[in-house]
Amino acid sequence: MLTEEWIPAGTLEQLRTDGAKVIKGGIAVFAHEDGAAAVDNRCPHLGFPLHLGSLCNGILTCHWHHARFDICSGGTLDPWADDALAHDVKIENGELWVNASPRRTMNIEKLKQRLQEGLEQNIGIVIAKAVVGLIEAGVSEDEIVRVGILYGTSQGSGWGSGLTILAAMRNVLPKLDKTGRILALYHGLVHVARAGAGRAPRWLLGPLPSADTSPERLADWYRSCVEVRDSQGAEKV
Ligand code: FES
Numbered sequence: 001m002l003t004e005e006w007i008p009a010g011t012l013e014q015l016r017t018d019g020a021k022v023i024k025g026g027i028a029v030f031a032h033e034d035g036a037a038a039v040d041n042r043c044p045h046l047g048f049p050l051h052l053g054s055l056c057n058g059i060l061t062c063h064w065h066h067a068r069f070d071i072c073s074g075g076t077l078d079p080w081a082d083d084a085l086a087h088d089v090k091i092e093n094g095e096l097w098v099n100a101s102p103r104r105t106m107n108i109e110k111l112k113q114r115l116q117e118g119l120e121q122n123i124g125i126v127i128a129k130a131v132v133g134l135i136e137a138g139v140s141e142d143e144i145v146r147v148g149i150l151y152g153t154s155q156g157s158g159w160g161s162g163l164t165i166l167a168a169m170r171n172v173l174p175k176l177d178k179t180g181r182i183l184a185l186y187h188g189l190v191h192v193a194r195a196g197a198g199r200a201p202r203w204l205l206g207p208l209p210s211a212d213t214s215p216e217r218l219a220d221w222y223r224s225c226v227e228v229r230d231s232q233g234a235e236k237v
Contacts, residue, residue: 012095037086038089044082119151121193154202154204156202166191
């Protein structure tokens with residue numbers, strides 16, 4: 001969210017000479033076309049200073065692993081890197097000002113979306129960063145597991161090795177410390193992503209219409225369906 005705090009960034013003329021500079025708050029400012037553009041100086045991939053990158057034709061390339069960003073929006077062309085945080089810039093009488101807050105910040109919904117994207121694209125680092133972010137934001141482990149289950153059951157042949165590993169990891173979570181829980185979640189989710197990679201989505205069957213059946217009875221029905229390998233009946237239950 002934008003604030004009213006604007007950080008002075010010198011003159012546009014000087015920036016055109018220098019090409020790029022870093023200002024207070026760790027924001028990298030670049031001369032771009034007739035004006036300037038600004039992004040958080042930490043590359044969202046692994047933190048390399050973006051002001052050391054190359055800006056060409058509106059694309060900023062980080063010099064560590066060559067992630068590319070639209071300098072105006074911060075959006076990345078490389079799905080294994082997150083979008084860079086872009087800041088608004090204004091020019092008054094040739095002086096540059098950069099808004100202290102980025103145009104967007106990471107929140108729980110965006111972290112869940114990143115987890116979903118990591119699963120869909122089968123990119124471990126995206127899954128790992130989303131899991132750490134969600135745990136740090138106070139999201140419960142079960143909510144994180146749920147994202148993986150919803151994704152895994154809608155891919156390929158449904159329940160398979162990935163979801164089995166995720167379920168096993170979920171079961172050991174209570175015995176682990178925080179770092180262990182993050183690792184276990186990552187391990188389970190990355191196997192769900194691998195199991196679904198390259199497979200077409202499948203359409204899930206709807207649930208039974210009544211919500212009155214007891215969980216115990218549903219568990220009985222589910223077990224009966226599983227025992228005769230009735231996957232459709234199990235899915236409906
Ligand atoms: S740190 Fe920038 S691409 Fe890896």
